[in-house]
Each structure stands twice: as structure tokens, then as C-alpha cells.
Amino acid sequence: MTPKQQRMLSVGMLIVGLAVVSTLVITSIDSAGDFYHDIDVVLAGEYPQDRSFRVGGLVKEGSLDRVPGSLELTFVLTDTVNQLPVSYTGVLPDLFRDGQGIIATGTMAATGVFIADEILAKHDENYMAPEVAESLKKQGYEVPE
């Protein structure tokens, strides 16, 4: 091979590689990434049926209910107007508390309860994830800056 052919081959390899990889990433995001949905949209039944997704809102005051002595718990997630019951088994994040903006990842059960595998509360009490802030604004709630 002449040096010129070598260079063409390398550039060709790189371009093909980049194209393959980008396609791979984008298709796996489409199939394995977790999309975010507002509470009202979820309640209207417009959520992916057979895969996990994310939903966000505020933890409704006083809604946290534990099975005593166990890791099973339920709480209500609200966008200040609509309410979604959530069940979760495990350790809650440090910043989980009444009125805190959180994001839950999981699936909808036929009973209308959201089964969360993961609860995210951000590491700063004054900080609210933009998705959650937008969900609340949609319901006419003023999010403090």
C-alpha cells in the first residue's frame, strides 16, 4: 500500500467507525433511555407501556407511609394539581422529604401505582431539576428561583 492509500484507509475506517458508533448510541438511547413524562400525562395513560420511564414532582406533605420496620413504602407525587401514588422498596436519598422535588424512575402497574426502582433527589435542597420545575409551571405553580 502506498502512504496515500494508507491514509485513505485510515480515514475511511474512522468515518465508518464513527457512523456505526453514533447509530449504536442513538438506537440504544431510544430503546434503553428513560424518557420523562409529566404526572398529568401519565394519569391520562400516555406513557410507555412496557418499559421504564421517569416522572417528577413534589413529595406531597404527609403522604409518606411505611410498612413499619420494613423497606417498603408509598408516597404521593404531585405537580400541585394532579397526584400520582408511588411505591418503592429500598433506601431513600438523604434529601427526600415533604415538599421536596424528586424524580422517580420505574414503571406503571395496572393498579395505577407507579412502581419506582430509583428515587433521585438532588444534592442541594434549593435546587430543583428543570424537568420537575417545568411540570410544576405547567400547572400554574410559581417555582421560586
Next chain:
Amino acid sequence: MYPELGQVALVIALALSLIQGVVPLIGAHRNDQPMMSIARPAAVAQFGFVGIAFAILAAAFINNDFSLQYVASNSNSQLPTLFRFAAVWGAHEGSMLLWTLILSAWTLAVVLRSGSLPLDIASRVIAVLGLLSVGTLTFILFTSNPFLRLQPSAADGADLNPLLQDPALVIHPPMLYVGYVGLSVAFAFAIAAMLSGNLDRQWARWTRPWTTAAWVFLTLGISLGSWWAYYELGWGGWWFWDPVENASFMPWLAATALFHSLAVTETRGLFKSWTLLLAIMAFSLSLLGTFLVRSGIIVSVHAFASDPTRGFFILAFLLLVIGIALALYAWRAPGLDSTAGFQPTSRETFLLLNNVLLVIAATLILVGTLYPLFIDALGLGKVSVGAPVFELVFITPMLPLVFLMGFGMHATWRTGNLDAVWRDYRWFLAGAVVLGIGLVWFVYGRPSILTMTGGVAATWIMLVSLREPLRALAGRVAMTRSAAGMHVAHFGVGVFTLGVTVVSAFGLEEDRAIRPGQALSVAGYEFTLNDLGTGQGANYQFLRGDVTVREDGHIIAELAPEKRRYLVQESMMTEAGIDARLSRDLFVAMGDPLGDEAWSVRVQYKPLVRLIWLGTIIMALGGLLAISDRRYRVRQKQEKPSKTDTLAKASH
């Protein structure tokens, strides 16, 4: 102390960086000695004034000057002194000041170490770094001034985020920034070479140690962040594919590709235009990382605050830097490449494959990080891309990389000797298959195909990295420090790979409920919660669990996981109790009270997790060893211009 003086110092530094950035460039263009000579003193003075500004801000933190808005928002009089100092870079404004300080410190290092460089090259490099300083100083003064006064001043501060009150925070951000910003030196060398139109092997020899040095810091910085997340975020993961982690990992991959490509350019005078492109790419990815983090465009632990002005400024700066660099590249690169060839089995080919795979890996992370922003902007939904996606695709370029590495590092330049390499190393490969699968199976139980592959890859690269250094130690072959550094760093890759493989496959993590006096069993270890006690730390109250760990009835560790309540911000923090050994970590973190005295706890067994950080430390040591090679030091002092010319001719 008057904080306004800090602002004045920044304005003077800006003026100096303008002089440093503009005058020497014109001088180099006109071949005007006096104008070029301004570069060095201007850079030294610029460093001095940025240093003064930084010292004034640090003093304001240490002396609790809550008349400064930035201090009042990020510190508190109860905060221990060490953390008051680290709080300087605990939020946006101070981080940017630290960024600028480190940029001028690298510039100072270039000034001090460039005595042997031709004046036009040295002054161009320093000037490009000066122009970058103009950008960051303008950014600080117009959008992120840490010296703004608060009227009236606060009685006390709002405190540093408790998550950041940790010794690792004192070193993680500076270390990471030294790495990030250090890539600007390679970038400046690339721009200088394109401006002069002259890129020879000597150029690669100058650029290489700077790139490796930045890479060493970047490696340690990322590793420290990973270690900090492991114990301080409380939940035992070591890498989350968080967008900000990705932002630091992309320049790392590009820098790794860059110094491998520089090796080819230095030794053989090949890959010149590709090396330039990588130098531009590595630094652009650093800037992109800064943009992603500072603009608040991504949701992350590290996103302090979102301010559109700041985002626009950094984006404009980023586009300007990349635009100018690529325009120069389009103009200069086509004439650079030599016509020398190499055989398909030579080391050049392996390094080319290394570069292709590393660039693919970086692209993969770039696409995964930016694609969600892209579809959100199109209104197609908000998607989070986490570990499941990245782990799936990231292995694709990485596994071949690790296998090829073992052959490539022993292949000869130009002609290639794959037959000989195969003859010498096939038994190593056989040994790696036996050891990699056998040991993992014997110690941890039946591995999956992926785990076997990881075990073989790790063993393979460790074995082949040992042979030459051992022969050199026995006095049978001579080895330069540069080569020794390569072997050491590659051995580190193997150690790291083994850690990742084993902890991903055999790590256990269980959430349980427990009462004082009860015990639970995970991975054959028995964890007993003896008691719960309370106490008071410097600026927090804590509840501490007293946990005894037994193996086969013998006590092997006492752990003290804590739940802390930081008093100023009233926020809860989890401090895990960890028994760390090379072979495994045992990890207990307290969750929340469940009623009836019961607590939720997360108990983890993490086999070989320490190898992950140990591997990165070995990689960094390899880098340091490579930089200390004689040829970089001796040439710095003795090189005469005539020799440079000969080398330059020889490479064309």
C-alpha cells in the same frame, strides 16, 4: 484587606494578557525580536496579578468576610479552616478564578521551561495561552465576578454545601482543572506550529511531555472524583456516567489518543496533521466540558447554577476557539504530511488503531451526552442516558483496544515484526486465557462470557507489560524511562480492567432493615448493629452506628457509618463505614429510620474495587516516568538550533 483590590488585580491581569496575547504574535509574524520578547515578562506578570486576586479571595474566605456575596453564599464561620479555603472553588465564580489561575500557572511553567525553544515558537505558544487568558478573565469580570459586595453584609454565611465538606474536595477540583487546562499547552503548541507552518519531529518532542503531564493530572483528578463519589455520595458506585463525569472523560480519551499520536510524530515524523487535529480536539473537549458544566444546560451534581449569560459567553468562546483553530488547520494541514510509509504490522498501525478506537470511544460519549440535549431542543422529549446505555456501547471499542495494546507495544517501528511478537507472546496469551478465566472462576465463581473476556484482557495486558521491564531489571536489555513509563502505564490499565471486571460481576449490594442487636449476612460476612450513638462534630450532629463484621465467627472489622445533620443548612449527609482492603471493600451506609428503632441500611461487598483507583495511580506513575526521560531534560538544556534544523530536514 479590600476585596476591590482583587478586582483591580484581575483588570490589570486582563490588560497584561492582552499584551501577552497580541504583541508577540505580531512580533513573530514580522520577525521582530523585541516584540516577541514581551511574551515572557507579560506572562509572568499576568500570573502574578491573577495570583494576587486569588489570594485576596482566599483570604476573604479564611477571614470570614461576609461582605462579599460569593463568600456569604458559600462559607460559614463554623466551617473548619481547610474547608473555608476549599470553598473558594466550591461554586461557580471561584471555580472560574481557579481555572484562570491554573491557566496562567501552566503559562508560567512554559515560560520557565522554554529556554531552549526558538524565540518565535516560544513567543507564539505563550501568546496563544495569553489569548485564552483574555477569554477567561473577560468571562470572570463580566459575568462571574467573585468580588461583588453584599449590601448590607451578611452576619454569617449560608455555608458550603455539606456534600463538598470533604478532604477530597480540597484536591479533586484543582487536580482535575490542572489536567483540563493543561491541554491548552498542547493546543497552543499546535496553533503555534500552524502559524509558523513548520511542524517537525522536534515540535512533537516539545509537545509530548506537556501533553503527558496534563494527562497525568487529568487521570488523577478523574480518579479522585470517582473515589470521592464512591464514599461521599454514600452509595458505593464508582462511576455514574453523569454528564459532568463524561465531560472530564472525553478530554481524557482525546489526550490519551494525542500522546500516542505524538509518539508516532516524534519517532517517525508521521501522523502530523492528525496529531494537530487531536490537540485541537482535546482542548476543545475541555472547553466543551466547561460549557456543559457552567451553563447549567445539563442536570448534574456539579451544575451549580444556570445563568444563560454565562452559557452564551462560554459557547461563543468555545465556537471562536474551535472555529479559528479549525480554519488554521484547513489552511495549513494539507501541506504537512510526509510521504513515508509503514508496514501493516508495524507499531504505527497499532498506534493508528489505538487512535481510531479512542476517538470512537470519545465520540460515543459525546453523542450520548449531547443527543438528549438535541432531542429536547427539538421538543421530542426528555430522556436521561445513564449507565445501561453507556456500559453497553462503551465496551465495543475498549475491549479490542486492550487486546491490541499487548501486541502494539511490542511491535517494531516501520517494518513490523508481528511474527516475532506472536512467537514471543503467544504463550502469554495462552497463560492469560488460563489465568484470567481460571483465577476468576476459582476465587469468585462461575463468570459470564463478558467477565471471562474482561479477566483475560486484564491478565493479558498485565503479563505482557511485565516482560520487558523484568528483562531490563535483570540487565538483559536497555530500557529508556519513556519505554518503562509505557509499560508501567499499560500495566495500570490491566490492574484497572481487572478491578472493573470483578467488581461489576461479583459485587453485591443489598438494602435491608436492621434493629440494634440484630445481625444480617451478606456475601458470607455477618454484620451486627450493636448500638446507635449520637454526638457532635465541628459543624454537624451525627448518629453513629456501631457495626461489627464477622467472618466465620471471627471479628474482622468494626465499622462506624454515620448519618450527619449539618446545622447551617439543616441538611442530612450519609457517611459510609468502609473496611477497605486490596481484596475487597465491605461497605455499610445508614439509610433512614423505619420506626420501631429499625433503620434501613445498604450493605455492600465490593471485591477488588480498590484496583480501579490503584490502576489509575499506576497509569499516572507511568506517565510521570515517561516525562522524566533523559531526552526531554537534556535537550531542554543543550539543544542548539543547528540540531533542530537537521532534525527538521531529516523528517521531510
